[in-house]
Every structure is written in C-alpha cells, then in structure tokens.
Amino acid sequence: MKIGIPRALLYYYYSPFWKTFFEELGIEMVISPKTSKAILDKGIKESVPEICVPIKIFNGHVVTLLEKDVDYVLIPRMVSIKKGEFFCPKFMGLPDIVRHSIPNAEDKILYPQIKTNSDNLAKATDILQLAEPLGLSYSELKSALKKAGKEWARFNKICKKGYLIPEANKLMQEKLVKAAPRSGDITIGLLGYVYNVYDEFVSMNVYKRLQDLNVNLVTFEMIRNKDINKYLKKMPKRLFWTFSNKLMGAGHYLNNNPGIDGIIHLSAFVCGPDSMLGQVLESETQKTKKPFMTVRVDEHTGENHLITRIEAFADMIRNSKKKRRWA
C-alpha cells in the first residue's frame, strides 16, 4: 500500500512524525516532489482564485500525488493542538475543499481529525481511526504513534538548539547535537509559517539567501516555548490560531531581545491571520525602534524584488550597527 503525503502546509513541521509513523507500520510513503511551477499551476487550476497561495500549492501537490497512483493521500484535518485555540478555517475545512474541488479525490483521501492539546500529535487519538482503511490493528497503530511522537519530540529539541527545519532533519541521525554555530555578523528574526519559509518555490529560498548574506537566522521553532508563552500571557486577548500565536509570542520575544538586529515577517498575500498579526507586530516594533520588514509572497512575486529588498534590509542593519559602534 502507498500513502501519499503532500509536501505542503504543515508537512514541514510534522514530516519526521509521519515518516516514523508509516515506517513503523511498514507502509510505503510517497512524498510529492518539491513545489515547482508545474505543481503550482495544477493547484491554481483546481482552486478558487481568491484563496491564498499555500492552499493552491497544497491542491497542486494533491493532484500530483493522485496522478502518481497512490492508494490514499493523507490530509489531516487540523482543528486544534492547544486548548481554546484553533487553526485557520481553511485548515479546518481543508479535506472538504480537496474532496469537493479536486476531481476523483473523494474516495482517495484519509482525513483523521487532529484535536489535541499538544504540538506533539502522539495523543491525537483520531489518527487511530486510520486502522480500518490501512488494514492494520489498533495496537499496531498505537505503538507506531508512540514511536512517531518520540521521534518528533527529538526533532523539535534539535530545532530548539538553533537549527532551521531542513538542517534539523539532516541532524536526526546523529546522537548528540551541539548548539548551532553562529558565524554571521548580524542576526535577523525570520517570522513566518513553516509552509512559507521552507517552501523554496514560494519563498524563493529566502532563508538560504539570507544565510548567504552572512546573516544568522532565528525562527519561531528555535525559541523555547517558555519564552513564547511568556509574552502571550500578557496579551489581553490572544489570537485564535495556534501558529499565529507562536509567531506573535516569538515576535514579542525577538523584539525585546537586544541580540536581534531586525525582524522580517514573511507572509502570503491575503493571509487572514497575518493581517491581524502583522498589524500588532508592526506597532510593537515601532515602539522599540527595531527594524521590521514585511515580505508578502504570492504566485506572481518576482525574485529580483525579493533579493533587492532583503539585501537592502541587511545592509541597512549593518550600517546602523557600524554607526552605533563609532558613535
């Protein structure tokens, strides 16, 4: 049996989890190739025009997988991974979007509902309902879940040591992982959802480009939960979306951290949660005079404008740092 996993949306955050889970069960996992123009175009064809680009990309990956003759495509219905918080409505309705807008998807998708209270999906018991379509027993799934949860926790720990997700994935084999080396001369906080930051097509490799400019990066996965929650607790009303809250907490933390020289907010066009988050981050960074830039991406963004902007941003930070040193 072959299970297709779209390389889109929360794949980047949960890939070690699903990988271990299906390896344990002895099921072949087919991950769609990296996002390309062809995949995006397939997605655009099956999506409503107004929807944000990450969803279009996701649809493209699902179409690509269906063409590959997989038995099922896994599309977890992300409802909540924290009490009182949800995902963006589009995530909650994602399986419904897919099964009603992509032809032939109706009987080919598995959509366990994820409703739990931790980032670690090991306790999302609805995943056990996959037992029937996969033709396996509950106990097999249970032990696989446990193992997957452990692996994911290890992965998460590596991230917290200061590694970006692709780096952390490479380090999974090693037993002891040291804190990430910091060789750049400036440090920038890169705030954005995993599916925008790590999708090399839509973000046009922004994190690698920044690293090439000799910049140290801090993303929300690297910041300890304690630090994120410290700032969230002070807010009168939190946002409703878990990952937006993480970005919010991380943003506040970075904003008040003198070691951070600037913040870049990477967001997709018409992203609803970001329209609220961005406004708060912008007004907060104005108070502390921390350099802040919003980069908005969609299917039409050109590469050159992005390069120019991040280069200018890094240069500006370097200059002001130099001036401060001489002053």
Place this chain on the structure above:
Amino acid sequence: MKISFPYMGTTILYKKLLEILGHEVIMPPRPTRKTFDLGVKYSPEFACFPLKVITGTYIEALEKGAEVLVTSGGHGPCRAGFYHEVHERVLKNIGYDNEIIVFDALKDNFFKVLSSFFKIKANNSFAKVKEAIKTVYKMSYSLDKLEKEVTKRRAYEVTKGEFTTAWRKIKELYDNKVFTSEDVEKVELEAYELLNSIKIKEIPEQEKIRIGIVGEIYVVMEPSVNMEIEETLNSLGVEVERSQYLSEWIEFTLVPSRYSKSHEYEILKKADKWLEIGIGGHAKQSVGFIVDFYDRGFDGIIQLMPFGCLPELVAQSIIPKMSNELGIPVLSLSIDEQIGNANVQTRLEAFLDLVKSIKFEKQNKSNIISLQDIINRNRIANRTKEGIL
C-alpha cells in the same frame, strides 16, 4: 453615557435596546463612500472589508460625539472575534481613547460578559432590563417578518420605489411608537396595512423567480455595503430571501441552545454532507442554506463574501460541485472597497438571464440544451471573469 455601535442591518433594534435602558444613543451614520475611505485609510491593509467599514463607522460615530462603543466579540477561528482588539489599537493610534464594550459568548469569558452587562445595565432594575430585552427580541422577529415580505413583494410593485419608501416608514414607525413589548403587535398591524395598500402586479406562480442570498453575515445583512443587492434584484423582478436575519442571529447566538428554537440547527445538519465540521464564521450556514434554498424550490443562489474571507473561501471552494450536483446556479460575489456598481449590476443581470433560461427550459422540457451544459457554461463565464481562463 453616549453610546454608539457598528452599523449592521436594522440598526433601530440596537438603538431601541439602549434607549429603553436610558442611554443616550449616537446613531452611527449609514456607511457611505466616505466611511469606506476612512476605514481603508486607518485599518490594516489586508484586514477584511467589514473590519474596515466598522473602523470608518466608529470614527464617524466618535466624531458625532459618541463616548462608548458597544460591539459583539467572538471566539474564532474567524477573524471577526478579534475585531475589537484591532479597533482599539487603530482608534488609539489616531488619538481616540474611548472604551469599547465587548460582548463575547457567555461560555468563553463569563466574567467579562458579566462586567459588560453591568456597564450597559447601569442603574436599571433587572425587571426593566428583562422587559427591554423582551421588547427588542419581539421587535426583531416582527421586523424580519416584514422585511421578508418587502423583499418578496417589491419584485412586483407597480410604481417603482413604493416599497422602499414604505420600509423606511415602517422602521420609523417602530422607532417612534414601540416602547414596550405590547406595542410591537399594534405597530405590526399598522405596518401590514401600509404594505397591503401598495399595488402589485399579478404574476402567475410558475413565472416567479426566487433567489436566495447566502454568505458572510455583515455583507449579507448590510445593504449599504452590498450595494443594495436585494433592492437591485427586486427591481429586476425577482423575489429575494437572505440566509441571515437579525432575529435568527439572536436566536442562534444569544439564546442558550436548550431553549433556542432556531432554524439554524436544521440548516447545519443539511450542510453535514458537504462540510463536516463548523469552521467558524458562517461558512457552514452558507453551505446549509444553499441546500435549504434548493429544497424550498429557489431558482438561484448568490453567495456574498468580503474579499479574502477565510471561512467563506472554504464554502466557495465547495460550491461549484454543489451547484453541479444539485443543479442550481450559484453566483459568488466578493465585495471590498474596490467593487463597482456597474460590475455588480452586469453580473446580476447576466446571472438572472441564466437562471430564467434554466427555469423555463425545465418547464418546457425542451431538452435542446441540457441543464448541465448551462451550468458549465456559467462556471466558465464566471471563471473567465475572475481571470482564470
């Protein structure tokens, strides 16, 4: 304390409630181009359109002298529940330090709702508050019943504009004459007399066209934001009914589910096949109402949503398949500050031509063009307009 509130639907209801409780009400002006411009200027760029309009309304109301703003909250995952947080920041930025009283859902934040309640209650006795609520509750039902009647009969009026004038007069009647819950019935009779006195054309039943409007609550309920879509449709000779009415909203949102006799629970059940869980906003209701309107024999559906509305986009993704399977044409219109009247008018006219041709072809049973073809053609036309093909 001078109170104001966002402008949505039959605003005299909120006004009445606050007035009975002895507050001085600053009536927010009906949203106009100026309101939109103000809202767009001060709101976050990618915030949804209702947030922008309400920002504009708040600013205009504060300029008119309002001291306190009252609004409803929410618990997500739709953005609307976070409006007041953003509004507070926006208003503070432009120098207004006024208080915004928020009513969240009781089960989310009991004590905050209680404190909000006591702020509004002021020095009134509980009996008086109860009476005020009862009056407004009854009034909302009565007004919505009349409005449904207006949007139905207006399609066949002999002299253009008579029903619109009458509807305005009716709202004034309620505003001036209702003070207790007993008054409602008397005024309702008067209002019906007014409506019955208007001459209407006799149209045979099989020639009547009925359109249902579904979508996000603010743009569905507020005519000044959706460019009077109901009136426009009526003037083109079709009957209209909406998915959202204030009385339904009160029944579903504010009355505890045990006592509520809301129609909306049924609607949600009808949506189960298409959208398995509630995803916030009114997406599930929109989907359910499409099925409901279809079951009740409506001829076409119009979905209204603010540009980029999160839940409605999910509904919009499902709609093409629904439209195909049920065989009912659906037009999706997304609304923001850049939409123009002529655009909407043209699309509505084209849509109605299609609806009519489907209906009459069905009746004549001349299967020259199949229903499926027409719907497909509609979808292609729509998509061409949206710029896909």
